[in-house]
Amino acid sequence: MDCLFCKIVEGTIPSEKVFEDEFTYVFKDVNPEAPVHLLIVPKKHITSVDYLEEKDKELIGHIFLVAKNLAKEFKLNNGYRIVNNTGEDGGQSVKHLHFHLLGGRSFNWPPG
Structure with a gap:
């Protein structure tokens, strides 16, 4: 399979890992949209x-519990955003389910 995120999870492509367990792999976004992304x-x-x-x-x-725990670890006490993009019109650029955890600044709605 030629999946970018599968290669990151298996270690073929390097990433800045912040958490891993048997079900999930969490890493910093290379193009952050917030202080925590x-x-x-x-x-x-x-x-x-x-x-x-x-x-x-x-x-x-489980993914949402991981997100909650990471938000606490990164001291996102004033709030955070969890985003999932699905399909081309939804802005999904990597065809592997993933969630963005963003925080450390205020967000507007709608996002744009």
Whole structure:
């Protein structure tokens, strides 16, 4: 498989890892949009939200608990944003499900 995030998870492509467990790999975004900009990636390759199955619901719950714990670790006490882009019109650039954890500044709505 020629997936950028799969290669990062396996260590073929270097990244600035901040957390890893048996289900997820988290690293700093190379083009940060906020003082804290982390990418939370499931180790299991799932193309996007559109490809989630019933059996993935525990994984998704786990990802959000990882995000909560990282927000606490990075002292995002005033709030943070979790973003998932799905499909071309949704702005998904890497075809591997991932979540952006952004914080350390104020955000507007809608995002743009």
